[in-house]
Amino acid sequence: MDFKQLYPHFIEEFDDKPKEACGVFGMIAPGEEVARLAFFGLYALQHRGQESCGIATFDNSNVFIHKDVGMVSQVFDEKNLSKLKGDIVVGHTRYSTTGSNNVCNAQPVLVSHKDKKIALAHNGNLVNANLLRESLIKNGYSFESTTDSEVMAKLIVQELDKGNDLTTAIKTTFSQCKGAYSIVIGTNDYLIAIRDPDGVRPLCIGNTSSGKYVIASESCALDIIGAAFVRDVAPGEIIFINRQQKLNSNLFVSSIKPHHCIFELIYFSRPDSTFKGLSIYHFRKELGRQLAREAPVKADYVISVPDSGTPAAIGFAEESKLPFGEALIKNRYIGRTFIQPSQMLRELGIRLKLNPIRDIIAGKKIVVVDDSIVRGNTSRKIVRLLKDSGAKEVHMRISSPPVQWPCFYGIDIDSREQLIAAKSNSIDEITKFIEADSLKYISHEGMIKSTSLQREIFCTACFSGEYPIEIPPELEGAKLRYEQAASN
Ligand code: SF4
Structure with a gap:
């Protein structure tokens, strides 16, 4: 089902605001009902995307996932939440900025390497996704969705297939990605958070009263589950967290020049979220x-x-x-x-x-x-x-x-x-x-x-035309670029 295709006029007619891309949520919490906590986290992030949503959970050897088109309250119920077992969770709520809105584009994206699964949830947009996708296809990788998020997930798989360990695979993948991405990844062993070197989209770390780490697009998703804000994920930072709550941080680029989206402060983020410690x-x-x-x-x-x-x-x-x-x-x-x-x-x-x-x-x-x-x-x-x-x-x-x-x-x-x-x-x-x-x-x-x-720490491109991350000319108006290419 794709409600934009079914009812295109309705959406256009009554909704004249720019749309946010997505909200992401992740947690690693042995002994906690992580799927239920993610459900409430996604509820708090619903304003960031209302087209589809999903939750993936991991235990030591299995993955469980449920995702669909619709809002959090429509997609999840007691029955499907109770099947999401485990102690690591990744959740996502989506508005489609790349690819159309249908269930195969819903996230988290789930990919496999040998017997290991990886679930990835993404907020943002890659500007070089086309090139990366073409090179992956040339190398024999196929795609189930039309999203740039699957491009990133498949790049990680490609690096693992080359024999790299997970840390190297992730570092190598994201050093090739250009654009905006705030990402949460789940595996059987780790919760991973990644933010692009410009820090365009928000991503923060929280801690529950029992000392369990939480990652979320906005601090309002920490508040709803009683977690305290710890800090923002830094631009260009990769964080690995294991079940013992050991947090390992790396930078995957040598120079960082933040360009936070100023529209997050003006409109997108919830007013009860924070930016650099101050309320929106x-x-x-x-x-x-x-x-x-x-x-x-x-x-x-x-x-x-x-x-x-x-x-x-x-x-x-x-x-x-x-x-x-x-x-x-x-x-x-x-x-x-x-x-x-x-x-x-x-x-x-x-x-x-x-x-x-x-x-x-x-x-x-x-x-x-x-x-x-x-x-x-x-x-x-x-x-x-x-x-x-x-x-x-x-x-x-x-x-x-x-x-x-x-x-x-x-x-x-x-x-x-x-x-x-x-x-x-x-x-x-x-x-x-x-x-x-x-x-x-x-x-x-x-x-x-x-x-x-300071002005320099912000992206203000939609007001000024000054884009901090270079834009390939073919991108303007190319939201559905993969579908168009496929139908030609
Ligand atoms: S400020 Fe930059 S990132 Fe934010 S909406 Fe405008 S162009 Fe996009």
Whole structure:
């Protein structure tokens, strides 16, 4: 089943935000119910990918795996979780940035070398996956999926087939991989974590009260199982952890220049996660404060586009000394739905997701704060919704700069044609398109200043066009490149 193929219009129509690539989770914990803990870890990471998910567990000699299309609560139940035995676990929740969404692309990817199994879960995107895949095929390796994650797993197998030990095989594999990857690997003996030399996607280490190590995309997945944040996995670091909880760390590149995705701070990560020890919520509020200093407006109320725009809206309201009101209530349970869009649903549009509180809005000048504008359709619908609810004026304020460039590092913004800020020449044109009384974005400098960190440690390519990891020209708009190649 592939719900994008079944219901393509529905997804497009009601979901106009960039999509995260994936969430990963791993744990090595003799004596604990690791599959159940991974289930809750994946629940906390559900925002990073809602198309498919999976869990693989290992004991000393066996592997158990269950994965499918759907959200964590749809894919797992008591029956299938109870079959996932063992004390090492790797979990994954996926949005497809390379390859389409079907069950064979669900992760963890499971590969074999002799009688040993390896399960790999990946967040990010390789920019040289095509080349690596072609060379593997030339060397006689075949593929079951269309993901770059399977390319990495098969590269490890190729290195093992050459007679290398697992440490050398992993080091050699990842020194060939270019792009963004935060990875958790499970085997019968180890839990392994790997982060690319630019550290584009997040990956952190936690420790439970009984001293068991946990690896997760975000600290919110540690919190949910009662584990404490220890540290981030460093860019270019490979970590091996054994059952005795001995952690062995290696760097697989000689020079490290981090380029953390700044969009993680603005939108993707959960506000209760941390970045360099500080809450994402704190950063987002600061973005709102900075935005208020840069683009003040005389208004009656500041409201947010929930949920991701809320901390910035609170910061904007505090800095402007304006009241913050919750005027758009999110229907939290609509989520991803399999219902096909009838004419009636099309007419309901944004109302399926957001319901306005007219008492707050009617007759008022409203500042509405959101984290980003991608295509512009959702912003236009929100402005119309507020005006239909009686707003006198609607001023849109955005806590990121204009998104003008595609992302090749694991976020689904893969063509400039999709981006209103790339298509339209001016902010005035975008303001007209979304039908707002005014529109302002935070400046690039303001965004960086709000982090209190150096500009150099961030990737800001979707705002600036400056890509820290070289992009092959053939990649733009090539999300389904393997399928296209196969059908030619
Ligand atoms: S291009 Fe944008 S979304 Fe992609 S990694 Fe860089 S900052 Fe993040």
